[in-house]
Amino acid sequence: MPSNSIASKSGRRTKVAVGATLARSDGTIIVRSLPIQPPEPPQCVKFKCLWKFFLDTLFCSLESTYHGIRCEYAQKNKDKKIPEKYKTGNPRPKNIRQAIIAIIKLKLRR
Amino acid sequence: MAQTQTWTDTGIAELILLLREEAATGMESIVTLIMATPCTAAVASTYADPADTAVHGSDGGLAIQAIDTVGGDTTNTAGDTITFDHVFTATETRNVAGIHVCNNDDNVTFLECCFNAVLAMENTDTLTIDGQSTIDQA
Numbered sequence: 668m669p670s671n672s673i674a675s676k677s678g679r680r681t682k683v684a685v686g687a688t689l690a691r692s693d694g695t696i697i698v699r700s701l702p703i704q705p706p707e708p709p710q711c712v713k714f715k716c717l718w719k720f721f722l723d724t725l726f727c728s729l730e731s732t733y734h735g736i737r738c739e740y741a742q743k744n745k746d747k748k749i750p751e752k753y754k755t756g757n758p759r760p761k762n763i764r765q766a767i768i769a770i771i772k773l774k775l776r777r
Numbered sequence: 778m779a780q781t782q783t784w785t786d787t788g789i790a791e792l793i794l795l796l797r798e799e800a801a802t803g804m805e806s807i808v809t810l811i812m813a814t815p816c817t818a819a820v821a822s823t824y825a826d827p828a829d830t831a832v833h834g835s836d837g838g839l840a841i842q843a844i845d846t847v848g849g850d851t852t853n854t855a856g857d858t859i860t861f862d863h864v865f866t867a868t869e870t871r872n873v874a875g876i877h878v879c880n881n882d883d884n885v886t887f888l889e890c891c892f893n894a895v896l897a898m899e900n901t902d903t904l905t906i907d908g909q910s911t912i913d914q915a
Contacts, residue, residue: 683782685876685890685908692866692901700892703779731779731893735815738894 698741701756729766780893781818788887802881807863808841809834812874816891824886837869863906867898
């Protein structure tokens with residue numbers, strides 16, 4: 668099948684990623700809002716596929732929670748010295764465990 | 778709150794009009810969404826009716842304006858993208874919950890984005906938007 672056939676194109680969709688950086692007039696970053704992509708839908712109905720989708724969804728939810736709390740925290744403390752990672756969002760949690768730990772650490776700081 | 782972003786139904790409809798060479802314009806304007814609480818981007822949002830109870834910024838440096846840079850990459854089927862970059866500079870204190878990327882006629886929203894949290898902008902603060910949409914993901 669030719670690579671540019673209609674059939675081979677089916678299933679594609681558009682994706683959007685927007686970064687938004689709030690800064691002072693001197694360029695000092697207050698906070699950066701980061702895009703979070705939702706998990707890909709499961710590709711089969713086997714337990715393995717469904718379990719992976721469940722974990723991906725859980726991670727997405729935790730990461731979203733983390734960035735929401737992070738943005739609020741960074742803005743509330745914009746006049747204080749806080750770790751750069753809470754302003755920029757990087758490095759971001761890479762797995763469920765890291766996301767949970769990051770959320771707990773942030774909540775303890777608030 | 779998750780940052781949410783999506784093409785809107787009306788934005789895709791405008792794309793179809795462009796492809797059919799009917800009356801339509803491309804991605805050229807951007808405007809902030811003003812709201813006190815985080816919004817959630819939705820495909821059903823329109824230029825006249827943004828997400829949740831958000832309204833377009835109308836003053837304070839946050840009203841609709843021409844996008845600083847609209848670029849693109851059509852060099853391969855895996856990375857065909859359109860990019861847009863813009864810097865808003867606030868002249869008033871406003872709560873910005875997201876943005877709309879609009880057409881040149883300022884009557885259609887292509888993309889809606891709602892941030893992780895409401896960004897409390899103060900006079901002289903800047904909001905730098907760097908966006909990208911992958912149209913073709915092989």
